[in-house]
Amino acid sequence: DGGITQSPKYLFRKEGQNVTLSCEQNLNHDAMYWYRQDPGQGLRLIYYSQIVNDFQKGDIAEGYSVSREKKESFPLTVTSAQKNPTAFYLCASSLGASGFDSGANVLTFGAGSRLTVL
């Protein structure tokens, strides 16, 4: 079945450590996204990528980094510079990030990764 796989599902980190969250998709989607979900705040966009080797900052990119070396993969690194990293992180993908085609604008989400900083 096609879909998005996020790992790990749960992750604990000590303060000062970097941690990388994995996101893999086999949907052949061009665009991929990382969102952060906090209670009462909805989903906030961290980074997104419209194509391999290119990505853009979202609304809350500070303290995070990403790479897009392969179409299928969009890992997110939460660095020690992120002041409040404890959250639920969601990866998503779509056919494309731009255009008026309906398929390009519909996101498919992974199951999420819950990061807790001790």
Next chain:
Amino acid sequence: AQSVSQHNHHVILSEAASLELGCNYSYGGTVNLFWYVQYPGQHLQLLLKYFSGDPLVKGIKGFEAEFIKSKFSFNLRKPSVQWSDTAEYFCAVRRMDSSYKLIFGSGTRLLVRP
């Protein structure tokens, strides 16, 4: 800055009651509008979407939403809820400009009592 507002953070209904969840956005240009749903323990999934045409759109499981451009609103409705509709509902708006960012509201937690 663009924002998406969902005014009801928690809603509790009995089965068979009617549901309306509010969603307002602040961007004045062309938009695509979405409602996503997250059932307990499941992935976020698309409930319905509006791109153009008939402002009344129908989605899965009997849900519908109406786009009222003059009010910048995209409220979600269902005439008769079921216990299985218990979930968190998110409104989302994509600006059809150079940014193409998808902005989500803060979500509404719906609890349907049997």
